[in-house]
Structure formats: structure tokens, C-alpha cells
Amino acid sequence: MESEWDALRALGAVTALWLLLRVTWEVGHLVYVYLLPQARRGAPWLRAHGAWAVVTGATSGIGKAYAHELARRGLNIVLISRSLSKLDYEAKEIERLHGRITRVIQADFTGGLEIYGAIEAGLKDLEIGVLVNNVGMLYTPGFKKLLDCDNVAKRLSDVVNCNVMSVVQMTAIVLPQMVARGKGIIINISSLSDRRPCPFLAAYAASKAFVRSFSRAVGAEYFSQGVGVQTVSPYTVATNMTRDVSFGKNAEDFAREALDTLGLTSQTPGCLSHALQSFLLPLLPSWFSLSRWGVKLTSLWANRLKEKFAN
Numbered sequence: 001m002e003s004e005w006d007a008l009r010a011l012g013a014v015t016a017l018w019l020l021l022r023v024t025w026e027v028g029h030l031v032y033v034y035l036l037p038q039a040r041r042g043a044p045w046l047r048a049h050g051a052w053a054v055v056t057g058a059t060s061g062i063g064k065a066y067a068h069e070l071a072r073r074g075l076n077i078v079l080i081s082r083s084l085s086k087l088d089y090e091a092k093e094i095e096r097l098h099g100r101i102t103r104v105i106q107a108d109f110t111g112g113l114e115i116y117g118a119i120e121a122g123l124k125d126l127e128i129g130v131l132v133n134n135v136g137m138l139y140t141p142g143f144k145k146l147l148d149c150d151n152v153a154k155r156l157s158d159v160v161n162c163n164v165m166s167v168v169q170m171t172a173i174v175l176p177q178m179v180a181r182g183k184g185i186i187i188n189i190s191s192l193s194d195r196r197p198c199p200f201l202a203a204y205a206a207s208k209a210f211v212r213s214f215s216r217a218v219g220a221e222y223f224s225q226g227v228g229v230q231t232v233s234p235y236t237v238a239t240n241m242t243r244d245v246s247f248g249k250n251a252e253d254f255a256r257e258a259l260d261t262l263g264l265t266s267q268t269p270g271c272l273s274h275a276l277q278s279f280l281l282p283l284l285p286s287w288f289s290l291s292r293w294g295v296k297l298t299s300l301w302a303n304r305l306k307e308k309f310a311n
């Protein structure tokens with residue numbers, strides 16, 4: 001009996017030590033990545049990777065904020081989105097506010113392989129130091145079941161092309177010149193939903209799980225050749241995409257804080273407040289959120305949210 005108690009005590013001590021080490025590591029990581037100003041790599045470090053940054057989905061929300069912040073840090077910017085008038089407007093704003101050169105490429109990322117020839121031609125001869133694969137879409141505004149939108153097949157194909165194909169193809173276009181120069185940074189904007197299946201965001205969360213997995217693997221493949229790949233998995237940022245939710249971090253602050261983490265971590269929720277929120281995620285276990293009761297609860301929450309912001 002005595003020896004069984006000793007074994008239990010030893011197990012308890014090992015568990016407590018493991019938890020203590022884990023908490024110490026996590027807190028140390030948070031302080032290093034988000035709070036230590038002297039750890040910041042700074043604008044010259046960023047510019048040393050190449051004179052240009054390419055941002056997909058650059059005319060609003062997080063992409064626009066990244067484009068402005070990268071320009072503020074001294075990079076010339078290629079903006080890629082669907083609307084030429086918005087592209088021209090934003091390009092002029094960047095030139096006016098930050099004094100950098102810009103180029104615009106009009107593209108609709110819901111298209112297939114055929115759209116990438118023109119993008120490749122538009123990027124030819126540019127020394128691209130930073131690629132931000134930001135463009136992304138929900139298949140229907142808010143939280144809905146898979147079949148609860150019109151023209152489901154087309155919407156799902158759009159989500160896959162926009163959220164998945166764009167990341168893969170843009171990486172394939174830009175990576176060769178980064179590898180040739182032994183320098184470059186690819187930032188893939190994922191989502192906190194990339195960690196686990198999310199009922200009512202099924203295709204979106206699955207597309208982001210792809211982004212996360214792809215980023216980590218490509219990052220591992222090319223790290224030794226001087227190319228860094230960072231996955232940014234935000235919680236809620238106040239943009240057009242989240243207008244139904246209507247809360248979230250300001251996009252400009254988010255992009256600034258997320259860019260400060262470059263070179264310090266290859267995976268980040270982007271900012272301290274989102275990092276703290278991501279600690280809470282495991283408190284709601286995956287088995288519960290996928291269970292009948294979990295799905296019911298999410299559905300109730302989604303409806304309440306919709307009603308609240310409809311008024």
C-alpha cells in the first residue's frame with residue numbers, strides 16, 4: 001500500500017513539474033515575442049529581404065493594414081485584389097502617406113489556375129522580400145450550416161480557390177526567387193479556426209487548417225535556404241468580414257503588432273490579446289464542440305449574435 005502511495009506522489013510531482021515548466025515556457029514565450037521591444041527585428045532587417053512586398057486582398061481589412069505598415073517600414077508594395085478602383089485608390093494612399101512605389105494587379109482569386117499567369121507576369125523582375133498571402137473569404141456571412149446558402153457548389157469552390165489555391169500558387173510564384181537569393185519571408189494569414197473542426201464554419205476552418213499545415217511544412221523545407229514562413233492565426237479583427245460580429249481588434253494595430261513578431265516566431269495569433277485568447281480555446285474541448293450539445297450551443301450563440309447585431 002505504502003509503495004502505491006509513493007508511486008502516486010511521484011506521479012503528482014512529475015505532473016506538477018511538467019505543468020510548471022509548460023507555464024514558464026508559455027509566459028517566457030509571450031514576453032519574448034510580444035513584450036520585449038529589444039527583441040524586435042526592425043525595419044532595416046525587413047528591408048534586407050528585398051525591396052518589394054506583395055499583399056493579396058490588399059484593399060481592405062487586414063491586407064490593407066499590412067500593406068500600409070510594410071510601406072511605412074520602407075518596402076515598395078504590390079497590391080492584388082478584385083476592384084481596380086479600390087486598388088488605384090489604396091496605391092495612391094500608400095505613395096502619399098509613406099512615399100513608397102506601388103504596383104497594382106487586378107485578380108479574382110475565386111478563379112482557377114488561369115489567373116496566375118497574369119500575376120506572375122506582373123511580379124516579374126521585382127525583388128520580392130515579403131509575400132503576404134492574406135486574401136480569404138467565408139462561404140456565407142456569419143455562422144451557417146454548410147447547405148444554408150445559395151449556390152452551395154459554387155460558393156465552396158470559391159472558398160477553396162480563394163483561401164487555399166491562392167496560398168499555394170502565390171507561394172509557387174514567389175518562392176523560387178526567394179530561394180535563389182537566399183532571403184525572403186512568406187506570411188500566411190490563417191485563423192484561430194485552423195486548430196480544429198468548427199461547426200458552422202466548416203469549409204472556412206478546413207481551408208485554414210490547410211493553410212496552417214502547408215505553412216509549417218514549407219517553412220521547414222526552406223528554412224535552411226534563408227526563407228522564413230510565418231503563419232498568423234488571428235481571433236477577431238474588425239473588418240468587412242466580421243461586420244456581423246462587430247467586435248474585434250483594430251486592423252491597423254493588429255498588422256503593426258503582427259509584423260513586430262516577424263523573425264521571433266513562425267506561428268502566432270498575431271498580437272498579445274489574441275495570444276491570450278488562444279490559451280482559452282482548449283478550455284472548450286474539441287469533443288464537446290463537435291458533440292450534439294456543443295453544436296446546439298454554438299447554434300444558439302450564433303443566432304443571438306445575429307439578432308444582436310441586426311438591431
Ligand SMILES: NC(=O)c1ccc[n+]([C@@H]2O[C@H](COP(=O)([O-])OP(=O)(O)OC[C@H]3O[C@@H](n4cnc5c(N)ncnc54)[C@H](OP(=O)(O)O)[C@@H]3O)[C@@H](O)[C@H]2O)c1
Pocket residue numbers: 056057058059060061062063064080081082083086107108109110134135136137162189190191192233234235236237238239240241242248
Ligand atoms: N477579420 C477577422 O476577424 C479574421 C480573423 C481570422 C482570419 N482572418 C483572415 O484574414 C484575411 C483577411 O480578412 P479580412 O477580415 O481583412 O477580410 P476583408 O476585410 O473582407 O478584406 C478582404 C480583402 O480581400 C479582397 N478580396 C476578397 N475576395 C477576393 C477575391 N476573390 N479575389 C481577390 N481579392 C479578394 C478584398 O478586396 P476586393 O473586394 O476589392 O477584391 C479585400 O481587399 C482572410 O484570409 C481571413 O480569413 C480574418
